[in-house]
Amino acid sequence: MSESLEKAYKELIERTVEVSRIYSCAAVLDWDQKTYLPRKGSDSRAQQISMLVGMGHQKFVDPKVGDLIGELKAGGYDKEEFSDEETNIREISRAYEKAKKVPTSLVMETAETTVKADAAWVEARKKSDFESFKPWLEKVIELKRQYAEAVGYPKEPYDALIDDYEPGATVETIGKVLEDFRVELVDFVGRVIGSGKKPDTSILSRHYPVDKQEILGKMAASAMGFDFDSGRLDKTTHPFCTGLGVGDVRITTRYNPHHFNDAFFGIMHEAGHGLYEQGLDPKHWGTPRGEAVSLGIHESQSRMWENMVGRSLSFWKYFFPLAKGIFYETLRDVKLEDFHFAVNNVEPSFIRVEADEVTYNLHIMLRFEMEYAFFRGELKVDDIPAVWNEKFKHYLDITPPDDAKGCLQDVHWSNGLIGYFPTYTLGNLYSAQFFAKAKEDLGDLDEQFERGSFGELKQWLHKNIHTHGQRYRAGKLVEVVTGKPLSHKPFMDYLKSKFGPLYGV
Amino acid sequence: MSESLEKAYKELIERTVEVSRIYSCAAVLDWDQKTYLPRKGSDSRAQQISMLVGMGHQKFVDPKVGDLIGELKAGGYDKEEFSDEETNIREISRAYEKAKKVPTSLVMETAETTVKADAAWVEARKKSDFESFKPWLEKVIELKRQYAEAVGYPKEPYDALIDDYEPGATVETIGKVLEDFRVELVDFVGRVIGSGKKPDTSILSRHYPVDKQEILGKMAASAMGFDFDSGRLDKTTHPFCTGLGVGDVRITTRYNPHHFNDAFFGIMHEAGHGLYEQGLDPKHWGTPRGEAVSLGIHESQSRMWENMVGRSLSFWKYFFPLAKGIFYETLRDVKLEDFHFAVNNVEPSFIRVEADEVTYNLHIMLRFEMEYAFFRGELKVDDIPAVWNEKFKHYLDITPPDDAKGCLQDVHWSNGLIGYFPTYTLGNLYSAQFFAKAKEDLGDLDEQFERGSFGELKQWLHKNIHTHGQRYRAGKLVEVVTGKPLSHKPFMDYLKSKFGPLYGV
Structure with a gap:
C-alpha cells in the first residue's frame, strides 16, 4: 500500500471519529433530556442538541471527506472484502453520499423540532390529548418528507427512512x-x-x-x-x-x-x-x-x-x-x-x-x-x-x-x-x-x-x-x-x- | 446608531452565544461526569469534553471576533457606561484578549487532563492516597503555569489565575x-x-x-x-x-x-x-x-x-x-x-x-x-x-x-x-x-x-x-x-x- 493512501485512510478515520464524538455528546444531552432534565429546560436543550447535530453534519459533509473516499477507492484501498478498511470505506461512503444531500439547516431544524416534540408528546400522553400533539407530529412528518425528498429513494419516499435504520431494506x-x-x-x-x-x-x-x-x-x-x-x-x-x-x-x-x-x-x-x-x-x-x-x-x-x-x-x-x-x-x-x-x-x-x-x-x-x-x-x-x-x-x-x-x-x-x-x-x-x-x-x-x-x-x-x-x-x-x-x-x-x-x- | 454597527453588534452577540452554547454542552457532560458517569467511561468523557472546550475556544478566538469588537469600540457603540451593549462589549473584549493568547491545544489538554485528574482524585481521596494523585496534580499545576505564562499577568503568575475567577483581583x-x-x-x-x-x-x-x-x-x-x-x-x-x-x-x-x-x-x-x-x-x-x-x-x-x-x-x-x-x-x-x-x-x-x-x-x-x-x-x-x-x-x-x-x-x-x-x-x-x-x-x-x-x-x-x-x-x-x-x-x-x-x- 502506498504511504499516501495510508495517510488518506488515517485522515478519513480521524474525521469520522470526530464526527461520531460530536454526535456522542449530543447523545449524552439526549439521554439527560429523557431522564433528568428539568421541565423548563427543554427549549434550551433543543437548541444545544440541534447545534451539536448541525456541527457534526457540517463536519461530515465536508467535500474533503468525499475526496478522501474517492482517493481510497481509486487506489484500491478497500479491495479486500470485509476487511476493517473495506468495511469502513464502504459504510462511511454510504453515509456520506446520503448526508451530503441533506442541508445542514434541515438536520438542525429536525433535531430541534424533535426534542421539543418529545416534550410535547410526554405531556400529551399523560393527558391522552392527541390534539395538543398534532401540530408537532405534522411538523415532524413534514420534515421527514423533506428529508426523504432530499436523499432520494428507489421507489417509495418511505424507503429513504427505512434505509436509515435498516440499510438496504425497502x-x-x-x-x-x-x-x-x-x-x-x-x-x-x-x-x-x-x-x-x-x-x-x-x-x-x-x-x-x-x-x-x-x-x-x-x-x-x-x-x-x-x-x-x-x-x-x-x-x-x-x-x-x-x-x-x-x-x-x-x-x-x-x-x-x-x-x-x-x-x-x-x-x-x-x-x-x-x-x-x-x-x-x-x-x-x-x-x-x-x-x-x-x-x-x-x-x-x-x-x-x-x-x-x-x-x-x-x-x-x-x-x-x-x-x-x-x-x-x-x-x-x-x-x-x-x-x-x-x-x-x-x-x-x-x-x-x-x-x-x-x-x-x-x-x-x-x-x-x-x-x-x-x-x-x-x-x-x-x-x-x-x-x-x-x-x-x-x-x-x-x-x-x-x-x-x-x-x-x-x-x-x-x-x-x-x-x-x-x-x-x-x-x-x-x-x-x-x-x-x-x-x-x-x-x-x-x-x-x-x-x-x-x-x-x-x-x-x-x-x-x-x-x-x-x-x-x-x-x-x-x-x-x-x-x-x-x-x-x-x-x-x-x-x-x-x-x-x-x-x- | 449606524446600521452597520448594529449588524456588527448582532453578529458579535450571536457568535458569543454560540460559544456559550458549546461550553454549556460541555457543562452538561461535566455535571454527568460528576454525578452519574459509569467508572469505565471517564476516558471517553475526557475526550468529549476536551473536544467541546477546544471547539468553543477556537470559535471564540476567531480574529473576526476581534474585528467586530474593534469596529464597535471605534464606532462608539459602547459609549453609554453600564448599558447592555457596553457591558457585553467590555466583557467580551476582556475575555477575548485573554483567550486569544492561549493555544487551543493547551485548552484541550487542560480539559482532558482535569477530567482524568478528577477521576484519579476521587479514588485517591477514598483511599487517602496522595501518592497516586501526585502525578496528576503535578501535571495540572504545570498546565496552569503554562496558561499563566501565555495570558500574562501584572506581577505574579498566580494573578493570571485569580483573574479568571475574580476579574481584576490580584x-x-x-x-x-x-x-x-x-x-x-x-x-x-x-x-x-x-x-x-x-x-x-x-x-x-x-x-x-x-x-x-x-x-x-x-x-x-x-x-x-x-x-x-x-x-x-x-x-x-x-x-x-x-x-x-x-x-x-x-x-x-x-x-x-x-x-x-x-x-x-x-x-x-x-x-x-x-x-x-x-x-x-x-x-x-x-x-x-x-x-x-x-x-x-x-x-x-x-x-x-x-x-x-x-x-x-x-x-x-x-x-x-x-x-x-x-x-x-x-x-x-x-x-x-x-x-x-x-x-x-x-x-x-x-x-x-x-x-x-x-x-x-x-x-x-x-x-x-x-x-x-x-x-x-x-x-x-x-x-x-x-x-x-x-x-x-x-x-x-x-x-x-x-x-x-x-x-x-x-x-x-x-x-x-x-x-x-x-x-x-x-x-x-x-x-x-x-x-x-x-x-x-x-x-x-x-x-x-x-x-x-x-x-x-x-x-x-x-x-x-x-x-x-x-x-x-x-x-x-x-x-x-x-x-x-x-x-x-x-x-x-x-x-x-x-x-x-x-x-x-
Whole structure:
C-alpha cells in the first residue's frame, strides 16, 4: 500500500471519529433530556442538541471527506472484502453520499423540532390529548418528507427512512417478508386465543415495590453479563438504550408498582441492546467497524434476551427462587409453572412494549401500514386516532379506550424515528434464526440457564455478532452466522414449540 | 446608531452565544461526569469534553471576533457606561484578549487532563492516597503555569489565575483585604474558643436517614425560592452548582447519615448559588450581561443563604418544627436553642466545607498561601501533605489524621481551579456587606424568617444583584448596592453580633 493512501485512510478515520464524538455528546444531552432534565429546560436543550447535530453534519459533509473516499477507492484501498478498511470505506461512503444531500439547516431544524416534540408528546400522553400533539407530529412528518425528498429513494419516499435504520431494506423487501409471515402468524394467534386456556395473570398485578423491582432487574441484567461499571440503569418515560462512549452504555426503564412485567422484561430487553453496545470493539469506536449493523440486528439481541431467554421455563427455574426471595409476601403462594405461564400469557393488548411475543408483530404490522400511508399521502395526521383504532380492531379485535393507550403510546414519531418500527419485526425474525443456531453450536442452553449460566450465550453473541460491527450488512450477517438467508420459519417454529404445549395447540 | 454597527453588534452577540452554547454542552457532560458517569467511561468523557472546550475556544478566538469588537469600540457603540451593549462589549473584549493568547491545544489538554485528574482524585481521596494523585496534580499545576505564562499577568503568575475567577483581583489586592481581616479574625477565634462554652454537638451526629435528609433539604431550597421545575438536586462526591441553560440549574450534595450539617447546609449553600443562576436574565443568556459577575459575588449568595439565613435563630424558629416532624425519633428530646447553638458550634476542624463560619476563613488563608507558593516555585507537589499539616497546626492548632481529611479534601486542584479559593473569603465579606444593606432596606428580616418568609430577601437579591449580570464588576457592584467599598468590617460585625452572645465574648 502506498504511504499516501495510508495517510488518506488515517485522515478519513480521524474525521469520522470526530464526527461520531460530536454526535456522542449530543447523545449524552439526549439521554439527560429523557431522564433528568428539568421541565423548563427543554427549549434550551433543543437548541444545544440541534447545534451539536448541525456541527457534526457540517463536519461530515465536508467535500474533503468525499475526496478522501474517492482517493481510497481509486487506489484500491478497500479491495479486500470485509476487511476493517473495506468495511469502513464502504459504510462511511454510504453515509456520506446520503448526508451530503441533506442541508445542514434541515438536520438542525429536525433535531430541534424533535426534542421539543418529545416534550410535547410526554405531556400529551399523560393527558391522552392527541390534539395538543398534532401540530408537532405534522411538523415532524413534514420534515421527514423533506428529508426523504432530499436523499432520494428507489421507489417509495418511505424507503429513504427505512434505509436509515435498516440499510438496504425497502418497503418491498420488508413487505415480502411480512406477507408470508402474516398469514401463518394470524392463523397461530387465532388458534392460541381460541384454545380456551388462560393463565392466572392476576399474580403479575400484585404489589411489586419499585425499589425491589430495580434490584431484581439489575440482578437479571448482571446475570446476562451487562457490566454496570460500564453502564447504568435509570428511569424514563419510554425505555431505551444508548451508547455514549467507550465504557458508557446506558439503559433505562419505567416501573409500575402494580405490574411485574413492564420493568423486568423491559430491563432484560434494554440490557440485551446494552450487551451489543458493550460488545462492540472499542478500538474501532466511532467508525462503522465499531458500530452496530442495523436496528433490526440490534433488536434481535434485545428480543432474544427478553423473550427467548427471559420468558423461558429454564430461566425461571433459576430465577424464580430469587424473585420469591425478594418479593416474599407477593409471591410466596405462587408456583413456578403458574408464574411461567402467566409471563407467557397470549392476549390482545393495547401497549406494544408490553405485548406478548405472539401478538407483538401485529402491533408492528399496523404501524408499518400507517407510516407507509403517511408517506404516500394517503393518511392525514387528523385521521390517525380513528385509523389507529380501526386497524387495532381489525388486527387484534379490541379498541383502545383512549389515545394514551392508542396512537400516543410510542416515543418514535415525536422523535422523528419514522421507518423504525419494521426493524422490530425483522429483529424478532433474526433473533429466532440466531437463537436456533446458538443452540446448535452450544448444546443444551436450557440446562445452562437452569444453572444461572448465561455466559456461553453472551460469548457466542459477542463472537458471532457484536464484535464484527458493520463488517457485514444485516442480510449477509444472517447468512454468515446461520448459513441461511432470513426466513420467518425459525420464528414460527420457536412460537409453535413454546406456545403449542402451553396452550395445547 | 449606524446600521452597520448594529449588524456588527448582532453578529458579535450571536457568535458569543454560540460559544456559550458549546461550553454549556460541555457543562452538561461535566455535571454527568460528576454525578452519574459509569467508572469505565471517564476516558471517553475526557475526550468529549476536551473536544467541546477546544471547539468553543477556537470559535471564540476567531480574529473576526476581534474585528467586530474593534469596529464597535471605534464606532462608539459602547459609549453609554453600564448599558447592555457596553457591558457585553467590555466583557467580551476582556475575555477575548485573554483567550486569544492561549493555544487551543493547551485548552484541550487542560480539559482532558482535569477530567482524568478528577477521576484519579476521587479514588485517591477514598483511599487517602496522595501518592497516586501526585502525578496528576503535578501535571495540572504545570498546565496552569503554562496558561499563566501565555495570558500574562501584572506581577505574579498566580494573578493570571485569580483573574479568571475574580476579574481584576490580584495577589496584592486580595492580600491587602486579608491582612487586616486576619488580625481581627484570629483574635476573635481565640476569644470564642477560649470562652469555655461549648454546645452539645452530639445531637447532630445522631442517625439522620438519607432519604429524609433529601426531603428536608429540598423543602429548605424550595422555601428559599429555588425552582425545581428549572433545576435539580443530585448526589456527588464534592457538592457544586452548575447552570446548564435557561431553565436548567443543577445543584448537588452528599449525604452523611450520621451528620446533619453536611447535606442540609450544603444544599442551602448550593441553592444560594442556584438562585443567582436562576435569577440571571434569560434574554441575555450566553452573553456577559446574562452571566454572573465573579465567583466571589457568587459565593456571597451561597454563604448568605447557608449561614446568615440558614444558621440564624429566626430561620430555625420556623424550620425546627419541620425538622422535628421528619426526624421525630432523632430530635424529639432536643430543644430549639440547643439545636441552634449546635449548628453554630465554633471549633477547629479538618474539612473546609463543614467548617463553622468563624474558623472557615482560616482554611482559605492557608490554601491561598499554598497556591501562591506553588506559583512562585517555592512549594513542590511532593511537600504538599507536610506543608498542609504544618500550616493547619499553625492556623487551627490541630493536625489532620490523614490526607483525605487534609490536602486531598477539595475538588479544586484536580479540576484545575487554582486561584479559586480566595473568592470564598471575598464571598464571605461581600455577603455580610450585602446582608447588612438588605436588612436596612427590608426591615426586620428575622421577623420574616420566623414566619417562613424568604421571598423578600430573594427578590432583593434578584433586583440588586442577579438580574444585572456583569453590568458592574464585583468591586463596583458592592459600591452600587451598598454605597461603600468592600470592607471586612461588616463581616466582623456580623460574627461579633451573632457569636458574641452565644459564647459570651
